[in-house]
Amino acid sequence: MSQRKNRPPRSLYCCSQCGYQSPKWLGRCPDCQAWNTLIEEQIPGSNGGAAHRPVTGPAAAALRLTEIASTHQLRQRSGIDELDRVLGGGIVPGAFTLLGGDPGIGKSTLILQAVGRLARQAPALYVTAEESCLQVKLRAERLQVDADQLYLLAETALELIFEKADSLKPAVLVIDSIQTIYSTALESAPGSVSQVRDCAGRLMQWAKSSGIPTFIVGHVTKDGSIAGPRVLEHMVDTVLYFEGDPGHPYRILRAVKNRFGSTNEIGVFEMRESGLREVHNPSELFLAERAEEAAGSVVIPALEGSRPILVELQALVSSAPYGTARRTAMGIDHNRVSLLVAVLEKKAGLSLLSHDIFVNVAGGVKLDEPAADLAILAALASSHLNRVVPGRTLVFGEAGLAGELRAVSRPELRIQEAARLGFSRCLLPAGNARNLDAPAGLQLIAVRSVAEALERLFD
Incomplete structure (x- = not known):
């Protein structure tokens, strides 16, 4: 028994591009064909400790399809018509949404403006894992975001984020960004394949069990895809891409996956000094x-x-x-x-x-x-x-x-x-x-x- 406890932890090699796992190191990923992307990561619980328990709600009961209330009338308006158009008419309770885009394109600006308007009616929690609360406050002043019920939390530990969210019970939760969040149950560094996959999975379970819509902001790679394992895009309900030419002030919000609406709709914005402005008539x-x-x-x-x-x-x-x-x-x-x-x-x-x-x-x-x-x-x-x-x-x-x-x-x-x-x-x-x-x-x-x-x- 003592030899079993003292044995070194087992590890796997995970591809940072697609999440492929291999018991040994490979120079080229067999799945996505990328070179030098396999990184060694420890298997949770393999060093004698117990792996984390997933976030769960009460025991689920089987329901008839006709007994389930439709959420068409339960959609929450974000206050930004172009965002609501892309989401399919508003925010669905418990929806898990991923927002991606190039650095500096305006992801944080868009999500801060949206959550600021939502916070005028109900509490909203904005978790800033890359900036301090003061930096977000300065950006909010520039964007003229003024909401008494908007709470800022500068934290990167997932367990502490859950603790604060459970006590506050916000109407919406925003994580900016998923690549900087880590779980103490894993020994790998923040941003690694296992951390991104594990944190996203637990956030999804929390959103579904609590019914609180959750937005996560994701970085993109050189080829424009969401950084981290490909399974991240399969976990979420909606994948939004915020795109545009840095040389032009116009930005386009596009849904490439949407379980609650069409994937063909787009939202058009214009970047100004005071933030993003909706463009209701893009043709002109x-x-x-x-x-x-x-x-x-x-x-x-x-x-x-x-x-x-x-x-x-x-x-x-x-x-x-x-x-x-x-x-x-x-x-x-x-x-x-x-x-x-x-x-x-x-x-x-x-x-x-x-x-x-x-x-x-x-x-x-x-x-x-x-x-x-x-x-x-x-x-x-x-x-x-x-x-x-x-x-x-x-x-x-x-x-x-x-x-x-x-x-x-x-x-x-x-x-x-x-x-x-x-x-x-x-x-x-x-x-x-x-x-x-x-x-x-x-x-x-x-x-x-x-x-x-x-x-x-x-x-």
Whole structure:
């Protein structure tokens, strides 16, 4: 028995990128193929001590589905309409939400503004594990956050956080950030795979048993994914990404996972000195600085969930000085651009082989829907031919490899937004125009092929 107690603790090697576990060290993770990411960590309870007990509530009882009350009317409004839109209409009791984003993008600013508004009606606990309470107070003054029931706690030990939360019973709990929280039941350092996984699991259990919605802020890696084990994203109910170009004041909040709502909705914000301001009409904002008489500029009615947004797509085609042509795309898939360049050469007769091509979505917006195909083709042709697309014209449609144009989803929302902002012409696939009624003042131009679209666009 004494030999069993005195034996050294067992350990595993965990990948810091994906959480893969191995009994021995490996130079390359077999799961995510990352190099030098396996870190030695002790197995909880293997050194003779007892592992921690999970946070649990009262014994669960089996309930009929019809006996469970719907939470549609129980959603709590955060006070920020754009955040509520992305969450699916508000905050669900007991929801466990992860907010990620690049450093300095505004994650802490967004969550502090939201919890500050929630604290006007009920107590809220903001756990700052990276800053002091004074630093958060100074930031709150700059953001004009003034709530008597907002409690700040500068703590990194998970057990002490639970102790304070159980005594306060807040309406919402915020952990900033999960990578700096540690559990005393584990001997590994804060931010390690086992610590992040264990702390997130216990926070999830606490949120479900107490019914208190919990937000955790997470760091991201170089490739833009949430730092820590991949299982972290599977644990939470909602994963929110706060993204944007540091060179632009606009920020986009996007849900990539949401158990209580759609994952297609986005929230648009503008970063100002006094904090984040909601943008209720992003189309006007993204088109405010557009030069209408510039070749290579096209407006597309993009669709984010149920929200149409008019954005400017720009293309620049120039002669390649060294023979090897470059293909650069920002805000849109590079492979999609290369495919459309080939379609333009083959089906429209434009010679682009010896030209550099640059495509950009203005304002830092990212487009990932096929409806942008026709806009890319029009912008490339406009720049190459040096012919301006008429200023109050917009285009959308999916292009096939045979040069045909295919219908896209929700065309009625796209043309309604275009008519509201005063556009007079819309180039769209014939399959969409067949069953559409044109709004007053907007002319619908139905086209069936890429060649026909370019001909009608510049006539």
